[in-house]
Amino acid sequence: MDYVIRKAKLDDRPAIGRLIEASARSLSRGDYSERQIEAAVASVFGVDTNLILDGTYFVAESAGTLIGCGGWSKRRTLFGGDRYAARDSGELDPESEPAKIRAFFVHPDYARRGIARAILSACESEAGARGFRSAELMATLPGLKLYRACGYEGDGLVEYDIGDGVRIEFVPMRKELR
Numbered sequence: 001m002d003y004v005i006r007k008a009k010l011d012d013r014p015a016i017g018r019l020i021e022a023s024a025r026s027l028s029r030g031d032y033s034e035r036q037i038e039a040a041v042a043s044v045f046g047v048d049t050n051l052i053l054d055g056t057y058f059v060a061e062s063a064g065t066l067i068g069c070g071g072w073s074k075r076r077t078l079f080g081g082d083r084y085a086a087r088d089s090g091e092l093d094p095e096s097e098p099a100k101i102r103a104f105f106v107h108p109d110y111a112r113r114g115i116a117r118a119i120l121s122a123c124e125s126e127a128g129a130r131g132f133r134s135a136e137l138m139a140t141l142p143g144l145k146l147y148r149a150c151g152y153e154g155d156g157l158v159e160y161d162i163g164d165g166v167r168i169e170f171v172p173m174r175k176e177l178r
Ligand SMILES: CC(C)(COP(=O)(O)OP(=O)(O)OC[C@H]1O[C@@H](n2cnc3c(N)ncnc32)[C@H](O)[C@@H]1OP(=O)(O)O)[C@@H](O)C(=O)NCCC(=O)NCCS
Pocket: 023, 024, 027, 028, 103, 104, 105, 106, 107, 110, 111, 112, 113, 114, 115, 116, 117, 118, 138, 139, 140, 141, 142, 143, 144, 145, 146, 147, 149, 150
């Protein structure tokens, strides 16, 4: 399959938003209930404009269509798009703190073709080149399988209240980059 991985631009945001919704509504189905998925789409899953502005968010594009996205961050926010309130844009110390891996979503028609793995590898290379020694993330249950396959460790479930009394399980994970 022909696709390119490039940096996301601000005017990609509507298409990234549609991609995230299609991805979550299809590929999360075995792991979360419909209620959890809809609550997550309304709150925690979404575009984080800070990453695009920092130049650390990637999209995979095939024939002019966005088919995957994901990024990394030098900032403290561990997860959550623009609509999610718990955010901290303070900068991390690469020597002593892990870079954050953020918001990976692949379109269901393009799943299991190595797109997320390729974007993750680009993120790890960039974070490593900026001096980060390790990376951490908050995995969704579908994301857990990807990140384990890519060398991330962690299996302790945490639960978050994402609004309207809906709770959702995530797994904090970490990897040494060098
Ligand atoms: C998680 C997600 C991003 C993976 O994207 P993807 O492009 O399909 O993943 P890849 O093809 O790069 O997978 C790489 C490896 O991860 C593992 N993996 C990925 N998805 C898997 C699944 N559904 N079941 C089992 N293993 C899986 C496999 O080892 C896979 O290698 P293989 O296909 O050679 O066996 C995608 O399923 C998705 O968008 N899910 C919904 C949104 C979400 O929860 N995102 C994570 C946010 S933290």
